[in-house]
Amino acid sequence: MAELSDQLMALTVLAYLAAMVTYAAEYAFGKRSHIGRAAARPARQLVGAGGPPAEAPLTGKGPVEEPPAVVDVVGGQPGERDRGALLARIAVGINLVALLLHLGTLVTRGVAADRMPWGNMYEFILSVSFVGSAAWLGVLLRRPGIRHLGLFVALTMVVLLGANGLIAYTPVGPLVPALNSYWFIIHVATIILASGILLFGAVPAAMFLIRTGYDQGKRRFPYTLGRRSPAADTLERLTFRLHAFAFPLFTFGALIAGPLWAEASWGRYWGWDPKEVWAFISWIVYAGYLHARATPSVKRTTATWIALIGFVTMLMNLFGVNLFFEGLHSYANAG
Amino acid sequence: MTELPKTASPYCEDKPVEITQQPAAAPPPRRTNPVWALLRNSWRQLTSMRTALVLLFLLAIAAIPGSVLPQRSVNIERTAEFFRAHPDLAPFLDRLGMFDVYASAWFAAIYLLLFTSLIGCVAPRLADHVRALRTVPPDAPKRLDRLPQHAEAERPGDPAAVAACVARHLRTRRWRTRVRERDGGVWTVAAEKGYLKETGNLLFHFALLAVLVGVGFGSWYGWHGNRLLVQGPDKGFCTTLTQFDESSLGARVDAADLPPFCLELTDFQATFQDSGQPKSFDATVLVDVDGTQSTRTFTVNDPLRLPGATVNLLGHGYAPVLRYTDRYGQAQTKVVPFLPRDGMFTSEGVATFPDANVDPETGARDERLQVGFEGVYLPTVGTDDRPTSVYPAERNPVLFLTAYRGSLGVDAGRPGSVYALDRGQITAGRLKQVSGARPQEVRAGETWTLDDGTTLEFLGTRPFATLAVRHDPTGLLVLGGAVAGLIGLMGSLFGHRRRVWFRMSPLDAAAGKAGGTVMVAGGLPRTDYPGFPAEFRSLVQAAEKSEGTA
Numbered sequence: 001m002a003e004l005s006d007q008l009m010a011l012t013v014l015a016y017l018a019a020m021v022t023y024a025a026e027y028a029f030g031k032r033s034h035i036g037r038a039a040a041r042p043a044r045q046l047v048g049a050g051g052p053p054a055e056a057p058l059t060g061k062g063p064v065e066e067p068p069a070v071v072d073v074v075g076g077q078p079g080e081r082d083r084g085a086l087l088a089r090i091a092v093g094i095n096l097v098a099l100l101l102h103l104g105t106l107v108t109r110g111v112a113a114d115r116m117p118w119g120n121m122y123e124f125i126l127s128v129s130f131v132g133s134a135a136w137l138g139v140l141l142r143r144p145g146i147r148h149l150g151l152f153v154a155l156t157m158v159v160l161l162g163a164n165g166l167i168a169y170t171p172v173g174p175l176v177p178a179l180n181s182y183w184f185i186i187h188v189a190t191i192i193l194a195s196g197i198l199l200f201g202a203v204p205a206a207m208f209l210i211r212t213g214y215d216q217g218k219r220r221f222p223y224t225l226g227r228r229s230p231a232a233d234t235l236e237r238l239t240f241r242l243h244a245f246a247f248p249l250f251t252f253g254a255l256i257a258g259p260l261w262a263e264a265s266w267g268r269y270w271g272w273d274p275k276e277v278w279a280f281i282s283w284i285v286y287a288g289y290l291h292a293r294a295t296p297s298v299k300r301t302t303a304t305w306i307a308l309i310g311f312v313t314m315l316m317n318l319f320g321v322n323l324f325f326e327g328l329h330s331y332a333n334a335g
Numbered sequence: 336m337t338e339l340p341k342t343a344s345p346y347c348e349d350k351p352v353e354i355t356q357q358p359a360a361a362p363p364p365r366r367t368n369p370v371w372a373l374l375r376n377s378w379r380q381l382t383s384m385r386t387a388l389v390l391l392f393l394l395a396i397a398a399i400p401g402s403v404l405p406q407r408s409v410n411i412e413r414t415a416e417f418f419r420a421h422p423d424l425a426p427f428l429d430r431l432g433m434f435d436v437y438a439s440a441w442f443a444a445i446y447l448l449l450f451t452s453l454i455g456c457v458a459p460r461l462a463d464h465v466r467a468l469r470t471v472p473p474d475a476p477k478r479l480d481r482l483p484q485h486a487e488a489e490r491p492g493d494p495a496a497v498a499a500c501v502a503r504h505l506r507t508r509r510w511r512t513r514v515r516e517r518d519g520g521v522w523t524v525a526a527e528k529g530y531l532k533e534t535g536n537l538l539f540h541f542a543l544l545a546v547l548v549g550v551g552f553g554s555w556y557g558w559h560g561n562r563l564l565v566q567g568p569d570k571g572f573c574t575t576l577t578q579f580d581e582s583s584l585g586a587r588v589d590a591a592d593l594p595p596f597c598l599e600l601t602d603f604q605a606t607f608q609d610s611g612q613p614k615s616f617d618a619t620v621l622v623d624v625d626g627t628q629s630t631r632t633f634t635v636n637d638p639l640r641l642p643g644a645t646v647n648l649l650g651h652g653y654a655p656v657l658r659y660t661d662r663y664g665q666a667q668t669k670v671v672p673f674l675p676r677d678g679m680f681t682s683e684g685v686a687t688f689p690d691a692n693v694d695p696e697t698g699a700r701d702e703r704l705q706v707g708f709e710g711v712y713l714p715t716v717g718t719d720d721r722p723t724s725v726y727p728a729e730r731n732p733v734l735f736l737t738a739y740r741g742s743l744g745v746d747a748g749r750p751g752s753v754y755a756l757d758r759g760q761i762t763a764g765r766l767k768q769v770s771g772a773r774p775q776e777v778r779a780g781e782t783w784t785l786d787d788g789t790t791l792e793f794l795g796t797r798p799f800a801t802l803a804v805r806h807d808p809t810g811l812l813v814l815g816g817a818v819a820g821l822i823g824l825m826g827s828l829f830g831h832r833r834r835v836w837f838r839m840s841p842l843d844a845a846a847g848k849a850g851g852t853v854m855v856a857g858g859l860p861r862t863d864y865p866g867f868p869a870e871f872r873s874l875v876q877a878a879e880k881s882e883g884t885a
Contacts, residue, residue, distance in 0.1 A: 173608070173610065173612060174608060174612070174614065176612060177613050177614065177615050177616055177634070177635045177636075178635050178636070180615070180635070180636060181636035183636070237863075237865060240863075244828045244829070247824070247828070248821060248824050248825050248828065251820075251821050251824060252821055255817060256814070256817050256818065256821060259814075259817075260814070261636075263645075263807075263810065264636050264637065264638055264647075265635060265636050265647070266647060266649070266803070267559070267638065267647035267649075267803040267805045268559070268805060269807070269810060269813065269814075270550075271408070271409060272401055272402075272406060272408065272409055272436075273409065274402040277398050277399075277401050277402040278402060280395075280398055281395045281398050281399065284391050284392075284394055284395040284398075285391075285392070285395055287391065288388055288391045288392060288395075290828070291384065291387065291388060291391070292388055294862075295384045297384075297385075298384070298385075298388075313395070321402070325403075326413075
């Protein structure tokens with residue numbers, strides 16, 4: 001069972017990789033991309049000076065400059081349109097397969113160890129990334145418009161899981177006595193759920209900033225990604241809702257269940273262990289985000305930057321603390 | 336009503352509320368006391384949201400060094416190590432309080448300012464909210480069509496009956512509703528919902544205050560002590576301050592306040608995986624509270640809860656029992672805990688016999704004939720020659736000892752470690768190694784004869800447990816505060832304050848037909864609430880459908 005889990009893990013990474021490639025293909029060839037759009041447009045419009053109205057008054061780097069030679073202008077019109085939609089469907093399908101494989105990896109791991117698969121850093125990252133990935137697909141099904149974020153989500157998953165398998169891999173084993181408590185499930189489950197959603201929340205946050213910059217006329221590299229992203233409002237609202245959902249969960253997991261367990265296990269509910277310090281920092285930063293967003297005089301972009309700082313502290317909390325510091329939460333076996 | 340207020344309260348905003356309309360006959364402006372003005376402006380600055388955000392970030396940044404540098408309160412050995420490794424830097428950092436970050440003045444300054452700002456922010460909001468809870472929803476604005484949500488419909492029945500019906504429906508949906516009669520047979524229904532948002536918001540912030548107060552009182556009235564407890568009736572301990580290896584009492588706790596009880600470790604069971612990873616620890620103790628004895632078992636996640644204190648199991652190890660017989664045939668037995676230095680319980684320790692070789696005839700004590708042993712205990716010795724244990728349980732236990740004779744340096748009255756010999760005495764030549772270059776291997780039951788004919792007998796080992804004894808009187812208050820805060824937080828995040836108005840005018844006034852009502856509805860979400868249009872539509876639909884005859 002343990003070997004099966006390891007093989008599934010490899011398949012999961014491959015599937016995310018395939019999903020990433022397909023998302024990228026849709027990005028490049030789909031009907032909303034410039035090549036696709038150029039293809040879908042009749043040839044005489046291509047000869048004319050302007051692109052679509054939204055892009056016409058802007059700088060010269062519009063889709064018009066794309067060499068029209070790469071597409072079969074005459075013959076490929078309806079086919080191109082279908083190809084984009086088809087690619088999109090394939091991408092989401094592969095993503096779903098990847099998610100199921102991911103789930104399979106977790107379940108077999110749990111069965112092999114005969115416990116919840118949250119006992120070391122390898123399993124923890126596996127679980128957090130699963131929650132993030134599931135949150136992504138859940139949001140995607142409700143709002144198909146954000147599908148173009150899929151490229152970044154899949155890329156993140158490949159990097160995260162690849163690094164996890166290479167650096168943090170730990171053979172299957174039972175829990176150390178310190179983790180043998182019912183608080184293990186409560187504390188770690190809520191933390192995994194909250195962390196997964198908070199980490200995923202950084203994707204619409206970053207895209208909101210990119211899109212806002214794009215809307216303001218910025219055309220340098222990161223902002224060009226905003227061309228095909230959902231509307232800034234949608235992204236901003238999604239960012240807030242994800243954070244507003246995950247913040248109470250994180251509060252419960254890190255600041256209530258955690259101290260309750262610490263009191264039973266170490267005799268004190270709060271002792272400024274490095275993990276506790278960084279959970280405190282993340283909590284404060286996300287609280288700052290929620291306050292900033294609720295304050296009309298603070299710009300939404302400023303508030304969103306705070307959410308991204310929260311993302312960085314969260315990464316530090318989940319990975320940095322285990323790798324750099326030695327503390328009471330050192331069950332991680334990182335490397 | 337064209338200006339739609341976005342927030343419920345003007346407090347905690349960057350700009351103070353500006354009063355644009357001056358009364359017609361304003362008295363000449365009074366000269367304000369500049370000190371008072373400064374104070375008032377500073378207070379406004381401090382309680383503004385921007386300052387609160389800055390303070391929040393300062394607090395987050397200030398917490399970082401506590402995770403990077405070792406903290407005295409967390410790990411005093413690591414702090415000492417840091418001092419040895421950085422003799423120049425450490426004292427400087429120490430002056431900045433970098434090794435006691437969370438007790439330092441600057442950290443306290445940040446969170447006290449933050450909480451002052453918080454009080455200045457939420458106290459007026461509380462007053463506002465109490466007022467809002469007691470006032471009825473305001474009457475409909477003149478132009479409902481200017482509101483974010485708007486609808487119009489015609490209905491049979493006279494305006495009063497329709498208004499009553501709509502109001503009834505709103506009340507069943509838990510809206511706070513007020514029906515008013517206006518001139519010309521016009522009726523209005525004003526309704527408001529979502530007070531829970533501000534209630535939750537205030538609850539959250541006051542709960543934070545409760546947590547702070549709880550933590551503060553906890554550090555004043557709480558205490559804790561650590562104790563290494565070796566198994567056996569001769570090794571029990573009672574809660575007097577001197578019997579703890581290390582202890583710290585809160586500012587308002589006196590040594591006499593410790594609850595009286597005694598503990599004796601009767602049994603300790605540790606089980607391990609084949610890989611050496613621990614599987615379970617169970618400590619059994621004989622507890623004596625005021626003369627009543629009871630046997631209790633506790634483990635890592637299940638502490639021993641006694642009246643006035645909680646005993647947590649932190650770790651364990653082995654204590655070899657050694658009997659030394661000196662030149663005069665006098666035997667002394669010592670049980671010396673050896674501290675584990677790795678996961679396989681390779682343990683280090685010393686056994687000292689400062690009262691050895693005292694002439695029983697004369698009672699004359701020769702300081703140069705004191706004896707000390709330094710050693711490593713391996714619960715399971717490996718097949719290779721390495722001096723590390725390969726398994727944490729006692730499968731093939733061996734004790735490696737080095738013997739020293741001379742002055743141990745204990746008579747000088749200087750405090751020294753009980754887990755190491757005085758290196759100063761050894762380098763000064765006052766304490767000499769008297770065994771061979773390689774440490775002597777001794778197994779349980781074996782006797783080792785030293786160069787002067789004295790013997791050391793290794794009788795076996797006893798387990799020991801390291802215990803943390805702790806009392807925190809405000810733990811429940813802090814927990815209650817945290818839970819209340821979470822509930823308030825959810826209320827403030829998921830609640831939405833919103834208002835709707837319905838105006839019912841008689842139809843004949845508008846179109847000349849009698850017996851009908853023109854219903855105009857408007858809705859105003861007072862916070863960002865994407866679900867409001869849908870809710871408003873369903874309210875209007877329900878108002879249209881329901882029967883007008885009351």
